[in-house]
Amino acid sequence: MIDRKQVLHVARLARLRLDDEEVERMSAELSSILDHVETMAELDIEGVEPTSRVVDAENVMRADDVAASLPRDAALANAPDPASGSFRVPSPQA
Amino acid sequence: MSDVRDLSVAAGLAAIEARDLAAAEWADAYAGLPDELGAYLWRPDEPIGGEEGPLGGVPVAVKDIFCIEDVPTTAGSRILENYLPPYTATAVERLLGAGASVLGKTNMDEFAMGSSNENSAYGDVRNPWDTDRVPGGSSGGSAAAVAGGLAPCALGTDTGGSIRQPAAFCGVVGLKPTYGSISRSGMIAFASSLDQCGPFTRTVADAALLLRVMQGADPRDTTSTGIAAGVEMPSREDLSGVRVGVPRELASEAEGMEDGVREVMERTIALCESLGATVAETSLPNARYGISAYYVIAPAEASANLARYDGVRFGERVAAEGLDDMYELTRAAGFGPEVKRRIMLGTYALSSGYYDAYYGRAQRVRTLIARDFENAFADHDVLLTPTSPTVAFPLGSRTDDPLAMYMADYCTVPMSLAGVPAISIPGGLAAAPDGGPELPVGVQLVGPAFGETALLDAAHALESAIGFDTNAAWRGGADA
Numbered sequence: 001m002i003d004r005k006q007v008l009h010v011a012r013l014a015r016l017r018l019d020d021e022e023v024e025r026m027s028a029e030l031s032s033i034l035d036h037v038e039t040m041a042e043l044d045i046e047g048v049e050p051t052s053r054v055v056d057a058e059n060v061m062r063a064d065d066v067a068a069s070l071p072r073d074a075a076l077a078n079a080p081d082p083a084s085g086s087f088r089v090p091s092p093q094a
Numbered sequence: 095m096s097d098v099r100d101l102s103v104a105a106g107l108a109a110i111e112a113r114d115l116a117a118a119e120w121a122d123a124y125a126g127l128p129d130e131l132g133a134y135l136w137r138p139d140e141p142i143g144g145e146e147g148p149l150g151g152v153p154v155a156v157k158d159i160f161c162i163e164d165v166p167t168t169a170g171s172r173i174l175e176n177y178l179p180p181y182t183a184t185a186v187e188r189l190l191g192a193g194a195s196v197l198g199k200t201n202m203d204e205f206a207m208g209s210s211n212e213n214s215a216y217g218d219v220r221n222p223w224d225t226d227r228v229p230g231g232s233s234g235g236s237a238a239a240v241a242g243g244l245a246p247c248a249l250g251t252d253t254g255g256s257i258r259q260p261a262a263f264c265g266v267v268g269l270k271p272t273y274g275s276i277s278r279s280g281m282i283a284f285a286s287s288l289d290q291c292g293p294f295t296r297t298v299a300d301a302a303l304l305l306r307v308m309q310g311a312d313p314r315d316t317t318s319t320g321i322a323a324g325v326e327m328p329s330r331e332d333l334s335g336v337r338v339g340v341p342r343e344l345a346s347e348a349e350g351m352e353d354g355v356r357e358v359m360e361r362t363i364a365l366c367e368s369l370g371a372t373v374a375e376t377s378l379p380n381a382r383y384g385i386s387a388y389y390v391i392a393p394a395e396a397s398a399n400l401a402r403y404d405g406v407r408f409g410e411r412v413a414a415e416g417l418d419d420m421y422e423l424t425r426a427a428g429f430g431p432e433v434k435r436r437i438m439l440g441t442y443a444l445s446s447g448y449y450d451a452y453y454g455r456a457q458r459v460r461t462l463i464a465r466d467f468e469n470a471f472a473d474h475d476v477l478l479t480p481t482s483p484t485v486a487f488p489l490g491s492r493t494d495d496p497l498a499m500y501m502a503d504y505c506t507v508p509m510s511l512a513g514v515p516a517i518s519i520p521g522g523l524a525a526a527p528d529g530g531p532e533l534p535v536g537v538q539l540v541g542p543a544f545g546e547t548a549l550l551d552a553a554h555a556l557e558s559a560i561g562f563d564t565n566a567a568w569r570g571g572a573d574a
Contacts, residue, residue, distance in 0.1 A: 002442070014397060014441040015404070016434055017422035026438055029496055033439060036497055037386045037452065040459050050457030051464060053287040053317065054513030054543075055274045060316035074180040078408035087406050094416035 002030045098123035099243050100565055103152050103300035106246065110151055117144060117151025121195040124153050124245060131220045131229075133239040136166050137198035147193025149307055155245035157236050158199040159206055160186050160291075161280040169282045170204040170214040170232075173409045173428030183280025184312045185249065185291045192307045197245050200235030204430045205400065206256055206284045208232045209502040212493055213432040220489075221264060222567035223533050227486040227526075230260030230502075233294070237264040240294045243568025247304060248294040253285050254388050255482075255506025257292045258518040262481035262536020265520045266564050267557070268294050269301040269550075270506075272543045273513035274319040276305075277312030285395035286317075288388075288510045296564040298519060298554040302327050305546065326547045328554030334370030336552055338363075339474030341378040344505045349382075351483040354524025358535040359480050362521050365559050366478065376474060378466040383459050384508040385500055390443045390456035391511070396433075397440030403428060435496060464512040471542040476552050479505050481518040481536030485526050509540055516540040517553050520562040534562075 007026050011018045018026065076082040081089070098120060101109060109115035121141040129137075135158050142162070144151055156162065159169045161179035168174045182190075190196070203213040211219040211234025219234040221227040222242035229238040233250030237260035240248050250257040252270035261268025269292045276291045283289060293304040302325055310320040340346075345359060366373050405411030405424035412423040429437070443452035470477060483504055492499045509516040521537035539556070541549030 006442075007438070010438055010442045010445065013445060014437050015401075015418070015421040015425055016429070016437060017426040018434070022431075022434070026435065029435060030439060030442065032497055033389060033500075034442075037390055037456075040383050040386045040455050043380065043383060043459060043462065045455060045458040045462070048458040048461050050454060051460040052457060053273075054464065055317045055319060057317060057319065062313060070180055075407075077180065078177055080405055080409070080411035089406055090414060090417050090420050092417040094419075 002027050002034065101246060102297045103247050103295060103303050104297065106152065107149070120151045121153040121197060124197050127244055129244060131222055131225070131238045131242045131244070132217050133200055133219055133235045133242060133244050134198045135168065135201050135216055135235065138196070142196040143190040143193070144195035145193045147191065149189060149303065150193030152194045153197045153246060154189055154194045155197045155200050155236055155239040155248035156186055157202050157233050157248070157250050159202060159251055159282045160249060161282070162186055162196065165199065167199065167282070168216070169206070170202040170216060171428065171430070171433070172215045173403045175410060177408055179280070181280060184277035184314060185281065185308045188308050189304070200233070200239055200248060202235055203232035204433050205282065205396070206232040206251055206253055207396070207432050207436055209255070209259060209499050210492065211235065212489065213430055215430055218489055221486045223265060224486065224531050227488050227533070228263065230263035230486065232256040234260050236294050237261055237266060237268065240264070240266045240296060241564070241567045243565065246296065247300055249291060250294055251281060251289055251291050252510065253288045253392060254510045255503040257294065258506045258516060258536065258538060259482050259502060261294055261518040262534065263486040265534030265562065265567060266294055266296055267298055267301050267517065267519050268292065269305065269517045270509065270515060271305060271309065271546060272321065272515045274317055275309045275321050275546070277315040277318040279312055279314035283399040285392040286399060287395060288392060298328055298517070298550055298557050301517065302550050321544050321546055323544065323547065325550070328550045330551040330555040331558070332369045333366055333552060333555050336371045336476060337474045338366050338371045338373045339376035339470055339477045340373060341376050341381060341470065341477055341479060343378050343381045344479040344508070348480065348483050348504060350501060351480065352485065352524070352527055354485060354526070355480045355483060355535050358521040358524055359537065362478065362537045362556070366556065369555060369559055374474070376470050376477070378463070378470060378508060380459060380462040380466050381508040384463060384511060385504055387456040387459040387463065387511060388507045389439065389500060390452045391460065393436040393440030394443050394453050395440070397437045397444065400433070400437055432496070460511045463508050467512040467514055476549060477540040479538045479540070481505060481538040485524055485533040485535060488528065505538060514540055514543050515546050515549055517549060519553055519557050519560070520564060521560060522562065
């Protein structure tokens with residue numbers, strides 16, 4: 001069971017502002033999904049290696065060649081608040 | 095010819111070759127058609143592309159998860175409502191390079207999270223077989239466009255069934271190639287170790303045509319390897335000598351399988367035998383844990399991938415005094431309920447104290463499921479399952495129960511976890527348990543990693559024997 005306090009903690013980690021109704025609903029829904037997920041506990045996984053990806057590739061390298069990158073204007077074109085060639089954000093201290 | 099819209103990709107290319115059709119006329123036949131299904135989110139005034147090439151003139155609808163330079167790309171989310179990508183996805187670039195013509199961007203569940211297309215921020219898509227029902231998801235717009243006569247083929251993405259399940263619900267062909275076959279560059283990320291691009295088509299041969307052009311290693315996606323042996327056009331007329339395995343966990347023992355789906359499966363097995371295949375029951379003992387492992391791994395990866403939507407570099411922003419308030423309010427306003435649920439689930443599964451119990455365990459279960467497939471392919475050339483335990487369900491019938499919605503992917507998630515290729519083809523029609531017109535049932539064929547040529551060959555032989563009319567929905571129902 002995921003209680004209200006845990007929901008608020010996880011929401012904070014995920015930078016999601018939830019209203020009271022969302023917190024209630026999330027608590028019930030996450031609990032029901034996790035109950036199902038926990039059926040995995042039936043399996044013996046002793047000594048089984050984890051799989052993080054199915055492709056065998058490791059440390060794929062390329063030649064250190066200079067190539068064109070995204071021009072600054074194009075990189076800033078979708079920014080909500082570009083300023084002086086940069087991405088402007090509100091103060092972290094406010 | 096009676097109607098340009100009847101043409102499969104292969105037939106259209108042949109008609110152009112024979113000078114019965116001008117390349118430009120093909121896309122023009124689709125441009126400006128009324129879209130009563132809500133399949134498209136955006137259509138250009140003039141189709142994009144359409145040069146000479148192996149796919150010269152082929153009109154294609156593109157799921158709105160693929161970036162196309164300066165073309166609105168939302169991934170079905172409010173947070174990308176005004177986003178204009180600065181570059182084009184490799185898969186789309188390859189299609190355009192081969193002469194294809196983009197008809198528009200198709201509707202989808204927000205960030206590809208969903209099985210009914212009801213999680214789109216831009217409205218529902220309707221199933222062309224019964225407009226009160228869902229088209230499936232998350233690539234619901236692409237499936238509806240092909241089945242609804244609004245495109246001869248489309249691009250989708252499949253993370254846990256998002257191509258195969260909507261293809262089954264809409265009565266068309268949907269292919270999820272081996273993980274790594276097609277570059278993910280420019281495909282907006284959901285769960286990077288699972289996401290794979292693939293085609294929706296009206297025939298298996300058409301799926302091969304598109305795959306041949308799109309597959310291949312790409313320096314912009316280091317997990318893309320391509321299919322080293324290449325992809326041959328399917329030509330098989332029977333299944334003699336093919337060893338078909340039916341995994342009982344995803345067939346006779348599958349949870350919640352409808353009678354109509356069961357009957358189509360039985361008919362399909364009989365048909366495989368009459369085509370010369372040997373059919374035997376087999377087992378994927380850990381496949382029943384697929385949904386559990388998937389709903390830890392996919393949300394965990396999503397919670398990391400979606401951290402980029404923070405109102406700084408692109409996407410919508412909600413103004414606030416402080417940086418943290420800006421992040422939290424931006425994400426609260428920009429994401430819909432299912433995306434928030436998955437971010438929460440993934441963040442929880444990765445959080446301190448729970449990582450081993452959830453994420454670590456799910457990754458080990460993933461290994462067990464991948465081994466199950468390796469074992470099955472030691473004795474079988476191809477596996478056969480239903481694509482979904484049910485036919486298309488009514489709009490709104492599962493939106494209040496996330497877990498019931500997740501179960502729609504019961505038969506498709508294990509292949510995604512194992513990375514193996516799988517294709518859904520229409521197996522026939524069946525009655526829905528709640529009445530209404532008969533609806534398509536998809537059957538899924540699964541092959542070993544990078545075994546696309548043999549998989550498509552088997553699917554082609556089976557498709558010919560089934561004889562399903564993938565144009566029936568838009569021409570006026572199954573009776574037309």
